[in-house]
Amino acid sequence: MAAFHSIEPPPLTESLVDLVAQRFRVLGEPMRIRLLDRLREGEATVGELQQALGASQQNVSKHLGILHAAGMVSRAKRGTSVVYTIADPAVFDICDQVCGGIRRQIAGLESILQTSLPA
Amino acid sequence: MAAFHSIEPPPLTESLVDLVAQRFRVLGEPMRIRLLDRLREGEATVGELQQALGASQQNVSKHLGILHAAGMVSRAKRGTSVVYTIADPAVFDICDQVCGGIRRQIAGLESILQTSLPA
DNA sequence: TGGCTACACAACCACATGCTTGTGCTAGAG
DNA sequence: CTCTAGCACAAGCATGTGGTTGTGTAGCCA
Numbered sequence: 001m002a003a004f005h006s007i008e009p010p011p012l013t014e015s016l017v018d019l020v021a022q023r024f025r026v027l028g029e030p031m032r033i034r035l036l037d038r039l040r041e042g043e044a045t046v047g048e049l050q051q052a053l054g055a056s057q058q059n060v061s062k063h064l065g066i067l068h069a070a071g072m073v074s075r076a077k078r079g080t081s082v083v084y085t086i087a088d089p090a091v092f093d094i095c096d097q098v099c100g101g102i103r104r105q106i107a108g109l110e111s112i113l114q115t116s117l118p119a
Numbered sequence: 120m121a122a123f124h125s126i127e128p129p130p131l132t133e134s135l136v137d138l139v140a141q142r143f144r145v146l147g148e149p150m151r152i153r154l155l156d157r158l159r160e161g162e163a164t165v166g167e168l169q170q171a172l173g174a175s176q177q178n179v180s181k182h183l184g185i186l187h188a189a190g191m192v193s194r195a196k197r198g199t200s201v202v203y204t205i206a207d208p209a210v211f212d213i214c215d216q217v218c219g220g221i222r223r224q225i226a227g228l229e230s231i232l233q234t235s236l237p238a
Numbered sequence: 239t240g241g242c243t244a245c246a247c248a249a250c251c252a253c254a255t256g257c258t259t260g261t262g263c264t265a266g267a268g
Numbered sequence: 269c270t271c272t273a274g275c276a277c278a279a280g281c282a283t284g285t286g287g288t289t290g291t292g293t294a295g296c297c298a
Contacts, residue, residue, distance in 0.1 A: 012156050016218075017149045023217050025147030029256080030133075030140045037131050046275060059257060061276055071224050080265050080274050088223070094216050098142050099135075101209050105190050148286080165245060178287060180246055199244050199295045 026070040027094070031055065032063050036091060039073065045081040145189040146213070150174065151182050155210060158192065164200040 067073045074087040186192045193206040
């Protein structure tokens with residue numbers, strides 16, 4: 001377990017690097033971001049998510065399967081439906097940080113525009 | 120700017136979702152993770168990064184270009200070399216959180232293995 | 239000036255991935 | 269038992285992306 005401490009920077013193991021990259025790539029699809037954002041409001045069935053995002057049932061199911069395989073959401077059969085829930089709330093902290101980085105970037109761009117376009 | 124507040128969950132704008140996804144995808148490549156991890160120790164030239172990762176010069180340069188376009192690293196010409204530096208330290212906080220998520224996941228898997236494999 | 243080093247850029251190929259179409263499976267309604 | 273709704277899985281196509289090869293360019297050095 002000592003290999004996963006990030007306090008003292010150890011040169012990341014190759015397998016750990018792959019795990020991190022894979023996890024990032026799961027979050028690197030707009031559809032999955034939207035699914036997680038919708039699930040932020042609470043649990044939802046596949047049909048509800050499908051209607052909320054305006055996508056095909058198969059596509060929604062596929063992305064939900066990827067999110068489930070990554071351990072970010074959890075399934076639960078309820079009648080004929082399947083209810084999905086956020087399994088790892090830490091995903092939102094990560095998204096917030098990414099949004100923060102984007103916000104800083106945009107702020108920087110705006111300051112440049114304001115200085116170069118005095119009009 | 121009100122569109123980027125994440126305190127009260129607003130339904131993410133489509134363009135913002137794409138930005139977030141794109142940013143995640145930049146971090147979704149093992150080579151780029153390794154580059155950032157190496158740059159964590161301090162600035163480095165392309166040649167040093169190339170030797171540290173054991174990759175081709177063109178490939179390293181390509182990934183560095185992507186990281187630079189994403190605003191995560193910054194260039195600086197020094198003689199004939201080009202020195203790269205971490206431009207947005209927040210990336211490491213994100214990586215740490217992802218590592219934390221993986222750690223929790225592995226811990227969960229271990230507990231399952233220990234209960235199902237008493238030997 | 240000629241050559242060399244260090245790096246970036248562009249074209250190409252191979253592979254991974256997203257979306258659609260088609261289909262199978264399960265649970266409830268009748 | 270049959271029918272339907274809800275969902276997951278598999279194949280196929282189109283696109284995006286990583287890696288290599290080849291080449292152009294800028295900055296030293298002799």
